[in-house]
Amino acid sequence: MGYFFDKIEVNPIIAAVNDLDKLDMALESPCENIFLLTGNIFNLKEISSRVRAKDKGLYVHIDLIDGFSKDTWGLEYIIKNMYPDGIITTKSNLVKLSKDLGAFTIQRFFLLDSLSLDRGINSLKSTRPHAVEILPGIMPKIVKKIHLETNIPVITGGLIMDKEDVMQSLNAGAVAISTSNEDVWYM
Template identity: 45%
Template sequence: MKEMLDAEILIDSPVIAAIKDEQGLAECLKTECQVIFILFGNVCNIGEIVKRIKDSGKIAIVHMDLITGLSSKEISVDFIKKVTQADGIISTKPMMVKRAKELGLLTIQRFFIIDSIALENSKRQIEVYHPDCVEIMPGIMPKILKDIRNFVSVPVIAGGLLTDKKDVMSALSAGADAISTTNRTLWKMQ
């Protein structure tokens, strides 16, 4: 399962559709985006959201921190794996990433880099928890993306505040393997 989001698929499909509502879900299924980040839902409907994405042949990654009704306990990861059959999870919480790795899910650890302390903390967490990918937010910081790229050997995803093709190209040029965005016009950039 982890092989599903390797560097090769990110090279072929470097724009990841991050969906935050039903309209975004419907629209992303019509795009060439192969990887979908699910940023909405609740314990009652997350299984159906994942099913729709997987039925369209795309990779479904659930953002654990944004699903209403899930706790911040590791058992929530077990729920996502067992009930939804999602391909992987995103979380800012290291223990969620650790549990997902134990269960064989693809793991993406999201980091908000707001200052030098956050940057150093993210590097320490990457060393300890070994996520399969890291997502750096905001994604419009080429210098920081280069620094992270030089530090990690896993795919780097830039997300947040990317508004146009220039932002996307800048992030990719700085070393990001892919970008994630809720901006639907960028989903068509493949």
């Protein structure tokens, strides 16, 4: 479980790959972890092997992988056969199952308003993922609130444009920043 945290101590920027044409750039970047936001049943094992060969952490967003059922069997198959370092999901039931299967688990939340914030905090208190990713990631006050109320490490993502966004997130208490913005990967 400490693998993720060891890697973000080296570099808190996480390369979020939402287009496989960007995978090579992510593999060559200084980012120690990769959030895979695309892929399918046919290419996931190869992607996993390529990431492992570069000694980077691979965290698969299970909700976004094509060709797998978003249920118990699909999740178990990915964990046991594709060997990611962890799972990302927006689904509370998959957080629990992923943890039960021994996988490092990141619950992802899209925060649109106060109601989604309150529901998200309540969900985190019951599911207790290893980390939470909140989107959009440019809300320092919200980062502080979530961390204080749940004591769960916060990752920010979405709308991260530059070094100032990164620094604001880190200063607010985020442990890492995920972004598909390649310019930010090299900060």
